[in-house]
């Protein structure tokens with residue numbers, strides 16, 4: 001890989017959950033004008049691209065993941081011209097813009113579905129997945145919704161059921177219908193032509209279901225506390241082979257425009273995930289690698305994770321790592337504030353495009369949501385079992401003003417401790433995690449070894465995760481101490497000296513040398529000379 005690398009290979013992606021980033025009109029909900037007002041912050045932080053969770057018109061049953069018009073903007077976020085301005089203002093600052101595409105399902109208020117449900121014979125009937133009742137008059141089969149209950153909703157008017165992998169307000173499109181393909185290709189073209197640099201595609205692995213609608217088998221390893229839908233193995237509802245043809249189609253559209261990126265939200269084990277790069281890499285550019293989120297936080301498990309991921313990548317496939325999203329507890333709450341600094345170093349020094357979630361650069365924690373403030377439909381459907389995603393979606397704290405400067409109105413979700421955790425405070429403190437992120441992103445930019453270099457595991461110390469990144473004669477070592485003890489680590493034999501480029505610890509930088517001391521929960525980035 002040379003200087004011909006694409007922007008999405010070199011760059012850092014920053015996920016914005018627009019409802020929670022910055023409100024501009026006092027309705028308590030973040031919007032596009034607000035996001036535009038914060039672009040300077042993102043440029044200061046140094047990221048290369050923003051991915052916006054959906055901003056299309058939506059009844060908001062799943063907060064934008066239920067789209068009722070794919071080629072417009074919901075008034076709560078602004079207008080199409082606000083969006084055009086956002087793209088222009090982002091590009092002016094060297095930031096690319098990635099939209100969220102939700103092709104698996106629409107809103108039940110989308111005109112396509114409204115027409116589909118009018119009658120069995122309607123022109124759009126077959127755009128969705130309609131079935132007659134099962135032999136007992138109940139649902140056609142045992143498929144379960146991700147958000148609890150049956151995945152089939154009865155439609156009294158026609159006597160049939162429609163399939164919804166998520167909420168009943170999110171009917172699945174029928175991806176076996178070529179008209180659906182054509183409609184979605186037009187959506188891609190519409191936004192690419194407006195200057196959008198890529199799409200993060202929602203649950204790509206769920207687009208197609210079994211053609212004969214066989215029951216899913218029970219999951220013998222199902223544990224209480226898992227989402228109820230995991231009681232079945234989803235062998236007939238996810239990861240069907242036909243999905244790759246659909247992706248290849250989208251890829252051809254993206255390639256026609258050039259310089260665009262397709263990112264896939266795919267929750268699958270590594271061996272199945274990597275198939276989404278496609279035949280001859282003609283599929284998704286970046287099938288999201290969520291494994292940092294589920295893996296136990298230890299040197300050993302992470303070492304094994306990175307090795308197995310690196311080993312599974314098809315030749316030429318570009319890796320990527322995700323540390324957080326709007327669907328999971330925040331990293332600082334998963335592993336603690338101290339370890340979150342280590343995680344920042346890991347994310348930004350591993351080989352592959354890093355995706356960070358807004359607020360994680362502040363070490364934001366999950367916010368406890370009192371029952372009366374719950375907004376997430378998953379929590380409402382499956383209450384009290386920790387399924388809710390609101391805690392990780394709370395507004396960004398910008399300052400210690402009321403509501404953290406997020407809104408002048410009533411924030412749609414409560415804020416956390418914004419008086420002690422906010423952008424303004426941390427921007428003044430060079431020891432803050434915000435500055436650590438900023439330094440890491442800057443280092444990644446000035447050291448191509450960190451963005452484009454090879455990955456070599458270094459077996460320096462069992463308590464430490466250590467690896468080298470090498471590019472064009474430059475070698476950089478990263479040593480992360482997961483233990484509670486300081487570790488004295490000898491650098492590889494062929495290195496005369498390790499020069500510390502960055503440490504995750506507060507205070508003055510550690511000494512450089514052949515043997516380095518790495519403090520508990522410290523990560524060091526060293527140039528090997």
Ligand code: GLC
Pocket residue numbers: 062065066102166202203265326327
């Ligand atoms: C994806 C989104 C999630 C949404 C679901 C249904 O997993 O990330 O937020 O609820 O798809 O669209």
Ligand code: MG
Pocket residue numbers: 023024025026027028029030031076
């Ligand atoms: Mg607003």
